[in-house]
Amino acid sequence: MNTLFTETSSMKITCHTCMHRCCLSPGQRGICLARKNSDGRIVCDNYGMVTSLALDPIEKKPLKMFRPGSLVLSVGSFGCNLKCPFCQNHEISMVGREEAEETVGAVFLSPEVLADKALACKPMGNIGVAFTYNEPLVGWEYVRDTAKLVKEAGMDNVLVTNGSASLEVLEEILPFIDAMNIDLKGFNESYYEKLGGDLESVKRFIARASEDCHVELTTLIVPGENDSVEEMEEEAGWIASLAGGAEMPLHITRFFPQYRTKDKEATDVELVYRLAGTAKKYLKNVFTGNC
Numbered sequence: 001m002n003t004l005f006t007e008t009s010s011m012k013i014t015c016h017t018c019m020h021r022c023c024l025s026p027g028q029r030g031i032c033l034a035r036k037n038s039d040g041r042i043v044c045d046n047y048g049m050v051t052s053l054a055l056d057p058i059e060k061k062p063l064k065m066f067r068p069g070s071l072v073l074s075v076g077s078f079g080c081n082l083k084c085p086f087c088q089n090h091e092i093s094m095v096g097r098e099e100a101e102e103t104v105g106a107v108f109l110s111p112e113v114l115a116d117k118a119l120a121c122k123p124m125g126n127i128g129v130a131f132t133y134n135e136p137l138v139g140w141e142y143v144r145d146t147a148k149l150v151k152e153a154g155m156d157n158v159l160v161t162n163g164s165a166s167l168e169v170l171e172e173i174l175p176f177i178d179a180m181n182i183d184l185k186g187f188n189e190s191y192y193e194k195l196g197g198d199l200e201s202v203k204r205f206i207a208r209a210s211e212d213c214h215v216e217l218t219t220l221i222v223p224g225e226n227d228s229v230e231e232m233e234e235e236a237g238w239i240a241s242l243a244g245g246a247e248m249p250l251h252i253t254r255f256f257p258q259y260r261t262k263d264k265e266a267t268d269v270e271l272v273y274r275l276a277g278t279a280k281k282y283l284k285n286v287f288t289g290n291c
């Protein structure tokens, strides 16, 4: 597919991969640091550049209701289209290619090599590949190419995403993805704006993804930002309104201070349980995390 960018005047090109619609001059990188204008085309600068690779329990993604007890070969690159000040993977999500190579030691793994590694790990209980750690969809071409090979090998694909990619990108990868965990960071637009995102884009992404694949959602409760009972009422009510939404698992997790939020307190455990109780009025499968 080559329609996910448009040419504008003076050699600038607009990237359509996510809601930012970055308009890039020749050589310029987008907000995500993973895509750039190269010779008049938007290219995926992190294609195959792997910063992290581990055989993880599926519950760590987190996925509770998709092949429980299994392991999944989890791969990450660099770059992200959000700027969350509490990101636990900021060493890889907030850097571009040079830093990923020099500081984090990113190495190239072709889709073929990664799919072969997944197959080689099958005897250890591996079910396939999870695209995770940074935001995988700023490099959606690698997800698509690898996931296709993984499916051909008879294995599964998991995507852990912030759900901020465009619906065109979602359609590209959806045929190959078996399960997703999508961050729903809160349910108010001003909070999403602070993080550099857009709530409506994420809602559209969740609604479409859940039509064709197993979706679980995660909301990290950050004190003073998205921690009101009213907001959780709204969020859980909206999830329940989707087709099959009352069954959709929701993980409500506890924040710990890190990266640029070291001045905040960890979320009160009782508050996490109270918000989970609120969500349970609408949803059948609510899980708490980090408590």
Ligand code: SF4
Pocket (backbone or CB within 6 Å): 015, 016, 017, 018, 019, 020, 021, 022, 029, 030, 031, 032, 033, 034, 035, 036, 081, 138
């Ligand atoms: S994917 Fe990156 S370059 Fe493309 S619009 Fe989003 S932030 Fe900008």
